[in-house]
Structures are given as structure tokens and as C-alpha cells.
Amino acid sequence: MDAESLPAPLKSAVEGFERYLHGERARSAHTVRAYLADVHSLLGFAVQEGIRDLDQLELGSLRRWLGAQSEAGMARSTLARRAATARAFTKWALREELIATDPAIRLQAPKRVKSLPGVLQQQQVLRVVDSLDAAAADGGPLALRDRAMVELLYATGVRVGELAGLDIDDMDQDRRTLRVIGKGNKERTVPFGVPAALAIDDWLRRGRPALVTATSGPALFLGVRGNRVDPRQVRAVVAVLLQALGDTAATGPHTLRHSAATHLLDGGADLRAVQEILGHSSLATTQIYTHVSVDRLRKSYQQAHPRA
Missing domain, CATH: 1.10.443.10 (Intergrase catalytic core)
Incomplete structure (x- = not known):
């Protein structure tokens, strides 16, 4: 689901998060795109579960979102990144008083498998x-x-x-x-x-x-x-x-x-x-x-x- 298809409260939250990433966090354009793609994926899944407002988001929805991606074969490193994005998004939403409690505070994802980087001789x-x-x-x-x-x-x-x-x-x-x-x-x-x-x-x-x-x-x-x-x-x-x-x-x-x-x-x-x-x-x-x-x-x- 793209940003334009989200309910107005969720779309507004995504726009506010984007401004936060560019402004306060000074993230690069590439990093912001990655964050927003993850948030759109999360909120698109939430809408399919009947959620129309950010305050309706619960830990169970977040876990089911990651679980669905895991079953689809998504790499553990990607799941870990998406869980981190979800935690950053809900932490920001709590600070902005868009939600009363942070549903992602206990969200976990499979640990990354650390691989040695490719190196030339x-x-x-x-x-x-x-x-x-x-x-x-x-x-x-x-x-x-x-x-x-x-x-x-x-x-x-x-x-x-x-x-x-x-x-x-x-x-x-x-x-x-x-x-x-x-x-x-x-x-x-x-x-x-x-x-x-x-x-x-x-x-x-x-x-x-x-x-x-x-x-x-x-x-x-x-x-x-x-x-x-x-x-x-x-x-x-x-x-x-x-x-x-x-x-x-x-x-x-x-x-x-x-x-x-x-x-x-x-x-x-x-x-x-x-x-x-x-x-x-x-x-x-x-x-x-x-x-x-x-x-x-x-x-x-x-x-x-x-x-x-």
C-alpha cells in the first residue's frame, strides 16, 4: 500500500516522521527512503487488519507483520532492520503524543547473522x-x-x-x-x-x-x-x-x-x-x-x- 492509500491520520504520521528524519536526525536521503518503505509496509499491514488510527496499533500487529514477512522468506537482517524502524517510528509517535503507549518497546526480531565483508587481496x-x-x-x-x-x-x-x-x-x-x-x-x-x-x-x-x-x-x-x-x-x-x-x-x-x-x-x-x-x-x-x-x-x- 502506497502513502496516498493510507487513512489520513496514518498518512499524516508518516509525513511527520519523514520531517523528523530529515530535520532532527539529519538522515541521508537513502536512509530516509529505507525508513519510509518499512513504515509504509507496517502501516499497510495494519490497515489490512482494520487499523485506521496510529493509537490502535498494538504489539500483536507488529509481531504478525514481522511473522508474515518471515514466512515469505525475508532475510533475518531485513527483519531486524524493519523491527528497528518500527521501534524508532513508535518511539517518535509517543514523543509527539500520537500514541498513549509504545507498542514496539518489546518488539524483537531474529538476530542478525554477522558475516565477514567481501575483501580484495x-x-x-x-x-x-x-x-x-x-x-x-x-x-x-x-x-x-x-x-x-x-x-x-x-x-x-x-x-x-x-x-x-x-x-x-x-x-x-x-x-x-x-x-x-x-x-x-x-x-x-x-x-x-x-x-x-x-x-x-x-x-x-x-x-x-x-x-x-x-x-x-x-x-x-x-x-x-x-x-x-x-x-x-x-x-x-x-x-x-x-x-x-x-x-x-x-x-x-x-x-x-x-x-x-x-x-x-x-x-x-x-x-x-x-x-x-x-x-x-x-x-x-x-x-x-x-x-x-x-x-x-x-x-x-x-x-x-x-x-x-
């Missing part, structure tokens, strides 16, 4: 970079842009949305640092190395001027029409490069973020330094990369040691 990263260098040798603006974007993704571990949002002034090329606006509008400074600096300089001198238009503004990376590059374009570029490797199932720009974090830790970087570079609010989130490194160490040991 360092030799695989070098092969990706070599292919980008070969393409950029012809000097085409998009080839120069793609090389600079991938070098920066791997050098800094920034998220694809953070990369797309970069402006030229966010870079300090002398110090080789990047000012990044992350989740929750939190700002952090991230260093990058010489290869990324050279690729970006090449893009700024020979690539960007060929694409820039009157509407480009200060955007660091541009699309073919001169507008700020879209995150979907970045994902498509990386997906093609990883597919061309032929020996990895990893896909998407997050693979480069995972790889950057793992290779930093493999090289002896401090865990809290990696946390700061990645912009993780919790050290526990960063610690998953230590598991990746230990797993790789264990495999190497088992392959090499005669009495493993």
Missing part, C-alpha cells in the same frame, strides 16, 4: 588499478575520473555517498587530506596517499575541465553531463571493474571500503585510527575487520604450516 587491488591506468592513458575524461574515484575510495575507505558529495574545496592537496561529511552530518578528516593524489590531480587538470558546465558548481566528480556524479554511477563503475577481475564474488564500492580497512589493519594500523578514518561511531563496528584479518591469517597458517 592486495594483488587484486593492484590489478584493478593497472586496468584503470591503462584506460586513463588515452586521456578520456571519464577514464581519468574513474581512476581518481577508485583510487580515492580505496585510499580513504569513504562511503560512496560521501565520495559523490565531495567538493573541490574539501581536498587539501598539499597535506593530502580530505574533509568528509559522514552519517549524521559528522565531519572527519581522512588522509590519502600519493597514488590517489596524482590521479586526482590528473582528473582536475585534464578530465574535469572537459566535462564542467555552468551547473557543475564545486562538485569534485562530475557525470557525463557535467552534473555532480550520482552514487549509482560510482557503483556501476566499480561493479564493472570487480566483475572484470574474474576471481572474486565481491561487488560494489563497499568492497573497496572493506579492503582499505582490512589492509590498514594487516599493515599494523591502530584499530581506533581505522575507526576514525572510516567514520564509525562505535569501535565494535570496526572490529569486524580484525576478524577478517585473523581469518586470513588462519588460512595462511593452515596452508603453510606442516603441522597445522
